[in-house]
Every structure is written in C-alpha cells, then in structure tokens.
Amino acid sequence: MAVVSYKCPNCDGELVFNPRTQKYKCEYCTSAFSQEELSQMQPGRQEGRQESASLKGAGGEKGNVYSCPSCGAQIVTDDTTAASFCYYCHNPVVLSGRVSGEFMPDKIIPFAIDKRQATEKFLEYVQHKKFVPRAFFCKSQIEKISGVYFPYWMVDMDLEGSMEAEGKHIRVWRSGDTEYTETKLYQVERAGDIHLEDLAKNALKKANSKLSAGVLPYDMAKAQEFHMGYLSGFLAEKRDMEQGELETEVRAEAKEYGEKLLKGTIHGYTALSVKGCRLNRQRENWEYLLLPVWTVTYKGRDGKFYYYSMNGQNGKVYGELPIDLKKVWILSGIVSVTVFLLGLIGGFFI
Amino acid sequence: MRLTFRLAAVLLALCFFLCPVGAKAQNAQLTDQAGLLAEEEGKGIAQQIKELEKSSGWEVMAVTTEDAEGMGAQEYAETWFDEYTEKEDGIICLIDMDNREIAIRAFGESRYYITDDRADAILDAGYKKITKEDYGGTLEAMLSEAYQAYQEENPKDNYLYNQDTGEVTDYKKGHRRITRIEALIAAIAAIVAGGVTAGSVIGTYRLKFGGPQYPIEKNGRIRLKSQKDRLVNQFITHRHIPRESSDGGSQGGRSTIHTGAGGRSSSGGSRKF
Numbered sequence: 001m002a003v004v005s006y007k008c009p010n011c012d013g014e015l016v017f018n019p020r021t022q023k024y025k026c027e028y029c030t031s032a033f034s035q036e037e038l039s040q041m042q043p044g045r046q047e048g049r050q051e052s053a054s055l056k057g058a059g060g061e062k063g064n065v066y067s068c069p070s071c072g073a074q075i076v077t078d079d080t081t082a083a084s085f086c087y088y089c090h091n092p093v094v095l096s097g098r099v100s101g102e103f104m105p106d107k108i109i110p111f112a113i114d115k116r117q118a119t120e121k122f123l124e125y126v127q128h129k130k131f132v133p134r135a136f137f138c139k140s141q142i143e144k145i146s147g148v149y150f151p152y153w154m155v156d157m158d159l160e161g162s163m164e165a166e167g168k169h170i171r172v173w174r175s176g177d178t179e180y181t182e183t184k185l186y187q188v189e190r191a192g193d194i195h196l197e198d199l200a201k202n203a204l205k206k207a208n209s210k211l212s213a214g215v216l217p218y219d220m221a222k223a224q225e226f227h228m229g230y231l232s233g234f235l236a237e238k239r240d241m242e243q244g245e246l247e248t249e250v251r252a253e254a255k256e257y258g259e260k261l262l263k264g265t266i267h268g269y270t271a272l273s274v275k276g277c278r279l280n281r282q283r284e285n286w287e288y289l290l291l292p293v294w295t296v297t298y299k300g301r302d303g304k305f306y307y308y309s310m311n312g313q314n315g316k317v318y319g320e321l322p323i324d325l326k327k328v329w330i331l332s333g334i335v336s337v338t339v340f341l342l343g344l345i346g347g348f349f350i
Numbered sequence: 351m352r353l354t355f356r357l358a359a360v361l362l363a364l365c366f367f368l369c370p371v372g373a374k375a376q377n378a379q380l381t382d383q384a385g386l387l388a389e390e391e392g393k394g395i396a397q398q399i400k401e402l403e404k405s406s407g408w409e410v411m412a413v414t415t416e417d418a419e420g421m422g423a424q425e426y427a428e429t430w431f432d433e434y435t436e437k438e439d440g441i442i443c444l445i446d447m448d449n450r451e452i453a454i455r456a457f458g459e460s461r462y463y464i465t466d467d468r469a470d471a472i473l474d475a476g477y478k479k480i481t482k483e484d485y486g487g488t489l490e491a492m493l494s495e496a497y498q499a500y501q502e503e504n505p506k507d508n509y510l511y512n513q514d515t516g517e518v519t520d521y522k523k524g525h526r527r528i529t530r531i532e533a534l535i536a537a538i539a540a541i542v543a544g545g546v547t548a549g550s551v552i553g554t555y556r557l558k559f560g561g562p563q564y565p566i567e568k569n570g571r572i573r574l575k576s577q578k579d580r581l582v583n584q585f586i587t588h589r590h591i592p593r594e595s596s597d598g599g600s601q602g603g604r605s606t607i608h609t610g611a612g613g614r615s616s617s618g619g620s621r622k623f
C-alpha cells in the first residue's frame with residue numbers, strides 16, 4: 001500500500017491543507033495552492049505528488065507498519081487509520097490504499113476550522129456553560145486536540161407512502177344554560193412520494209457513537225469531490241462498518257421520518273388517530289463520506305478525562321460537561337421556593 | 351419590718367375590695383358594675399351566655415356600667431371587649447347608665463352574623479325592655495336576638511362595609527387563607543419543580559437527553575399524490591350548565607364596621623334610652 005505525502009512544487013517542503021484559506025500551504029516557503037492549481041501543476045497526478053509508494057509493512061496489505069516517505073522511519077497505525085503523521089519527522093502522510101478502491105470516499109467535507117479556532121471555539125463553548133465549575137476549563141489543560149476525518153455513510157432515500165387516520169373535529173358552543181358539543185369524524189387518507197436526504201450514520205466501530213452523532217448535521221452542500229490532499233495535515237479513519245450492517249437501522253429511521261412527514265400533511269383536526277401507515281422503498285443511495293471532526297481530550301481539575309467532538313465545519317461542540325452541583329442545587333432551590341410561594345399565593349386567592 | 355408588712359397587707363386588702371378592675375376580672379362574661387341585676391337575673395343571663403358561647407364558639411359578654419369613663423357606649427363596649435377577651439370572635443352587650451345608652455358590638459367572625467339589620471333588631475329588643483327599666487330583661491332580650499342571628503344568618507351571604515374606608519369585603523375575601531392541603535400541594539409542586547430543574551440540567555450536561563435530531567424539515571420532502579378527508583360521522587351532545595351562585599357580596603346583609611380604639615374592627619350599634 002502506498003504511503004503518500006504532499007510536497008510543495010516550489011521547495012519540496014510538506015504541504016498541509018489549511019482550513020482557513022481552503023488551500024494547501026507549504027510549511028517551509030509559505031506558498032499556497034488550491035486543489036485546482038495543484039492539479040494543473042501536476043497533470044496526471046490528481047492526488048498530489050506521490051513521494052513514496054513503498055510498503056514495508058509486516059503483513060502485506062493488512063500490515064500496520066509503513067515507512068515514512070520523508071525520513072524512512074516506521075509508521076505504526078491501527079487497522080482503520082487512513083492519514084497520520086510520522087512520529088519522528090512529523091511529516092503528514094496519507095495511506096492511500098485506505099482511501100482508494102472500495103474505500104475511496106464519494107465525497108469529503110474539508111475542515112473549515114483550524115486548530116486555533118477549534119481551541120477558541122471549544123473554550124468559548126465550555127466557558128459559557130452556566131453550571132460548569134468556574135475556571136474548570138483553561139487552554140493549558142487541553143490535553144489533546146486533533147483534527148480527524150471520520151467515516152460516515154450518508155443515505156438518500158425515496159419512499160412511496162400512504163397513511164390512513166381518523167380525524168376528530170370538535171366544536172363547542174353555548175346557548176342559554178346548555179352547552180353543545182359537535183363532534184365530526186373524518187376518514188383521512190394521504191398518499192405521496194417522500195424524499196429523505198442525508199441520513200447520516202457513523203461508519204467506524206471504535207468511534208464513540210454519541211460523540212460522532214453529536215456533531216451532526218453538516219452542510220452537505222459544501223461536500224466536495226474527494227482528493228487525498230485534503231487529508232494532509234490531519235488524521236483520518238477509514239470505515240469498518242459496511243452498508244449491510246446499518247441497513248436495518250437506517251430503514252427503521254427512514255420509516256419513522258416518513259410517517260412524520262405524512263402526518264405533517266394532515267391539519268385542522270382537534271385530534272388525530274393514525275390507523276395505518278404503509279411505506280415502500282423506491283430508491284436508496286448510499287454514499288461514503290469523510291467528515292471533519294475536531295476531537296478534544298481534556299484533563300479536568302478533578303483528574304478525570306473528558307472527551308469532546310467538534311464539527312469541523314461549523315464548530316458545534318458535543319460532549320459530557322462537568323457539573324458544579326452546588327450551582328445546580330441553588331437554582332433548584334430558587335425554583336422550588338418560587339413554585340412554593342406561587343402555590344401558596346394561588347391557594348390564598350383561589 | 352412589722353410596720354412594712356402591715357402596710358402591705360392593708361394595701362393588698364384595699365386593692366382587692368376597692369379596685370374596679372379586680373371586680374371586672376372576676377367575671378368578665380357578665381359584669382354588672384352598675385348593680386342593675388338581681389341574682390336570679392344574673393344566673394339566667396350567664397346561662398344564656400354559656401349556651402351562645404357553646405354553640406358559636408364566640409366570646410360573649412354582657413356588661414353594665416354607670417361610669418363610661420368619658421367614652422360613648424360603643425367605644426366603652428369595644429374597649430371592654432379588647433381588654434377582657436383573648437379570642438378574635440365575639441359579641442358584647444352593654445347597658446351604659448352613664449350615657450343612658452345600650453350597645454351591641456360584634457368582632458371577628460360574628461360581624462358576618464350581626465349585620466346592620468340584626469343590630470337594629472337586637473337594639474329594638476333591648477330598647478323595649480330598658481324603657482321599662484327591666485335591665486335583666488334588656489340583656490336577656492339582646493342576647494336572645496344575637497342567638498337568633500347566629501342561628502338564622504348565613505355569613506357567606508353577608509358582607510362587611512368599612513365606614514372609615516368605604517371598603518367592601520365579602521365573606522370569601524374576608525376568609526382567604528391557605529389550607530393545609532393547599533400548602534401540601536404547593537410543597538409537592540415545589541419539590542417536583544426543583545427536582546425536574548436539577549434533573550434536566552444534570553441530564554443535559556451528562557448527555558442523557560435528546561441528542562442531535564435529524565433535520566426533517568430541511569432534509570425531508572413530501573409530494574402528495576392523493577389527499578382525502580371524508581366526513582363519516584357527526585353527532586351533537588349537550589349538557590345543562592348549572593347557574594353559578596352569586597357571591598352574595600352585594601345582595602346579602604351588610605354589616606357596617608369600623609375600627610375601634612383597640613385596633614379591632616367591629617359591627618353593631620347603640621341606642622339612647
């Protein structure tokens with residue numbers, strides 16, 4: 001399997017993808033190149049300049065030891081790593097075999113937030129949380145922040161559905177000392193074509209499902225054709241969950257959303273009781289995507305490690321937060337006292 | 351030393367026999383300071399007082415005086431009641447020989463029973479007797495009318511009119527209070543609200559609730575091919591609405607009240623003879 005690193009056409013220095021400029025930047029001569037510019041300068045090598053394609057893994061295609069194209073040192077990876085760094089020269093490398101062939105992503109959303117912005121956004125997020133212990137988070141305590149392209153399955157689905165329901169319309173009016181209630185019962189039927197877009201599913205077993213789902217959704221309009229170069233300077237994982245493993249879950253979700261959409265077309269009733277719903281899949285399109293996630297490992301002042309994921313496109317943070325229980329009990333006490341007093345006042349005047 | 355002891359004993363004896371307050375304190379329910387009542391009359395009145403107190407739970411007093419201490423009959427009655435009762439509710443009937451006036455004052459709950467009309471009836475009954483110098487009969491008649499008022503009046507129909515401020519207080523408004531059940535419900539609601547608040551904060555911070563939702567409004571679309579809403583049944587039911595009873599504020603009996611020297615409000619009236 002080839003190990004690819006991206007070199008500057010001007011000075012042969014390492015090129016990494018810069019989320020701010022959305023260009024490749026040379027760490028040495030500070031030259032910047034767009035994907036189009038790189039492709040024009042190196043026609044025939046769409047994935048950038050392949051510096052080394054040597055595989056010295058112990059174990060053929062499934063080997064996890066590779067040699068760095070820059071310094072020749074061994075790079076040890078796990079089974080799903082698709083992009084990493086050389087431990088010795090810190091040269092960014094892409095394991096091209098893990099993002100090509102059947103594992104070639106259909107699309108990628110490049111990072112739009114760089115490391116510094118990610119750190120700022122993370123601190124801004126946690127420091128604005130009212131029940132986090134004061135001064136719990138500080139920059140120096142951020143143990144590790146890494147930009148990782150995580151694998152996801154993105155599913156578009158067309159369904160044909162119909163729904164039968166009983167609608168109840170109730171009208172109440174008074175005449176003299178008599179109250180009248182008119183009840184009208186309707187047989188309601190709806191049928192239509194349903195389209196669901198971008199049902200996202202995490203495709204990496206070792207990923208924390210909550211953290212990987214927590215950063216969704218992404219603006220899929222900004223998804224781009226996959227180029228390995230986008231991975232340069234970041235970590236990346238390849239999928240280890242196939243379509244078949246997720247089909248049942250995705251279809252159940254799609255059914256739920258389809259029902260919701262059909263029900264949403266029924267208006268104007270006081271009460272609605274669904275009697276039946278039928279949904280037939282017409283078309284299903286699965287796409288394999290790499291999505292940008294900043295993962296943050298934070299060592300709290302309580303000695304505990306906290307893990308967060310951040311959407312690398314919009315900066316949305318997700319993860320468990322430490323709680324200052326004293327603040328929570330104070331709020332709870334204020335609410336209790338307020339409700340108690342309101343209850344007493346209500347009891348007094350009613 | 352012996353002289354001091356003798357002097358103290360004499361002073362104590364004087365206080366015991368001469369001090370009118372001491373005399374009042376001996377029997378505050380019936381106090382015949384003016385010496386108008388025969389012994390048998392006193393017993394009968396005391397029995398009436400006892401019965402009315404037992405039925406109503408009020409403090410009931412009957413007083414005669416020949417020295418109103420410079421006060422009017424009503425003021426004297428209010429002052430007396432203030433001094434010699436510990437209860438909130440009660441009435442006092444007074445024969446004031448100083449001002450030649452009879453008076454009835456009602457306090458607390460009894461104000462809703464001793465309305466202006468009832469006070470007039472009590473004074474009418476007393477007046478008939480006192481003009482015949484039947485003092486025992488006067489108090490008996492006044493107490494008897496007061497007892498009748500207690501039995502016949504529905505306090506919820508009556509209201510208080512404060513002649514000093516013009517404020518009208520119906521029975522419901524005058525009896526606003528928080529019951530134990532209400533306090534208990536408020537306490538339970540407070541505990542639940544506090545618990546829900548704490549639970550929702552802790553649950554949210556520990557990712558126990560919600561999580562990301564599929565943006566169905568943005569990513570889901572439906573194109574309807576058929577849409578039917580067919581009326582299959584229709585029926586009308588009806589029920590009789592009971593008329594709300596009036597709160598009685600403006601239609602019930604009025605008790606004109608005023609706040610006396612002791613700070614307590616009372617209803618009633620007085621009449622010269």
